Amino acid sequence: METADTDRTHDIVVWGATGVVGRLVADYLAGRYGPDELALVLGGRSADRLGGVADDLARRHDDWEAVPLVVGDATDGESLREMTRETRVVCTTVGPYTTYGTPLVEACVETGTDYCDLTGEVTWMRKMIDRYHEAAVDAETRIVHGCGFDSVPADLGTLLVQSFAAERFGVPCETVRIYLEAGSGGVSGGTLASFGEVFEAASTDPLARRTLRNPYSLAPRGERSGTDPGEQRYPRRDTLRSAWTAPSPMAPVNERVVRRSNALLGYPWGREFRCTEVVPTGHGLTGAVGAGAIAGGLGLFKTAMSVGPARSFLRRYVFPKPGEGPTRSETERGSFTVRLLGRGIAGDGSFTVEAEVSAGLGPGYGATARMIGEAAVCLLRDDVDSPLDGGVVTPASGIGLPLVERLRETGFTMTVDEPARSND
Template structure:
């Protein structure tokens, strides 16, 4: 059955989880006439979610599907043009759904920041998805849309100006306010557990090109460390006086951006270097805060990826927030983020791309980004790239997302600095 003949435009799998409910709320507001269904293990919980969404979702069908029963995922994927999934940790639950979508030629979008899950998805299902015409798009939330799309916007602007390839490029998190859910912490612990139990996975996670289609084709530009601290002036003159420290999601985001460059056949350039940091301000204490932040993040990552598998899983789960929980509505509304990505091109031109949203980055803002990715895959076919297989947001739908952002109240502006 072709995608155009399918019963649904979008199926939201995991609609009863915390991120899933927020995404359902966004789709109920922004989905228009889209044919949407909600999927999950419990019909009763799905019914409760649907009843909370208001009249726009009153007739949305409910689908029983469970990662432990792959046949239910196969049936779900075959009915829809796009599957959006919020069911994690993806390392534990994600691959059966990727398999179902790859086999059915169904487009897919998720929220994962789990690098080795994405690597497994590529290794097992990229070719099949490319053959069936499926777009398997990982990291469609705060991880890693702001990273991926600000760099893509810089590239588009540099091409427009004839300014050459992108060179040294750095994303700076300028402001960030939000909470952390049980699901996010579960994913982070799964990443460390995988690395700690598998030396090859640990080696791959330390490779800046872990997700590249062809490792041998990548340039050797040094380690490109993920957990760095820098003076702002080293990034751009506009940041003189500021200090920056490690950004906790840099390891995941940077690899997505580098995969985008490779998938798109290196439009950013063969000498493109990319890193991410977080601003700690310009006070007298900022240098110490920058060093401390990088040191703590580095120590946690180094120890976690070597010894986390020695901790009993049940003991860890008892001290973490339960999956399905997250920040309060007030915290979600008050949250926000602003990132600025700076680059200097091979012609010496300097640019910055600023992206911001109101709302908790990991939850309210993420639900908007994930919802828009699903809608773009379903309805913006003329703006999508011709690529198929396991993709990134920029490689699959960079132009479509740039066009969608203003209506979704996602601010992204790119300007030349000199």
């Protein structure tokens, strides 16, 4: 049952506040907003561990003496509903989402509580879309997946490119290429466990396999086909930059999220719109060798993850365990750059639009904490530019340009311009 918004006492619950990224999200929000601006609550399954995080926040931020805690379990629907009834926005970092995420989405839809997460588990996203999209639309509740490095730079970067193209040229770009130019930062056990869940799902579940095969698998029901062939699988020379590119490990998620954004927004970028995410490796022989090395390494890794015993070995003996990951100072030292090139045709010839999304923070941790933290604040304050009141949505379709503005204010570079004009 829904609770009136005015009766809810928690503005944002950071659910999973004891995890590697949850701690960073809580720390970011407490550093950015004071207790008089934000009723922040830390959520998780252990009161002791949550208490430790609250003590840490109090040490680091003078204003936050005693952050309230909420204790529950991700598998216990009743405790989740108790929490979500009291909450305006749940910001969840409890993953793998395939394992722990579904009861929380259900509780949020049932109690009309806005929600954002960090999932890149495309097979789980598809399940949530199929099960809860219509109910979330009816409840006018926003379930926003992919509010971290998967998929904010790709999704909002594409929105920036297409908004600029529509304004400057009167038409959208027909293609957008997303280049993961640089990134450093480290990876946590939670992320690798989540990655493993996608392969686990694909090994047992036919729907998961279909989801990974179809480039339009996250589009709304009845609209799951189109002309975009989907992710690049081999090294290729790029026509827009005349340089070599390799497949991107995040393309299976980010491209599908961008296509879902286009669909949910009513196809403002056209039904023939194509997007590809790649890793650029440079020119000439060095570029070709680099692209071959990345494509080969990624292929080997995917093959190993697809074979049950190899996957179990990696997860058991090689990957860091959930809860382990980069330290706070490591997450602050990293950086990333994502560049996007859009190409379209207007009345007087072809045009190019270029956008950059970058930050001096590790992409998966320091930067991700800001992305999801600000996404949660957008939902809380209804600071969104979206035609959708609810549904299982994407960052671009459910929040849109206000999140770009907020990220700029927190130090992200998010630029868009017209680099060159040609008549070829």
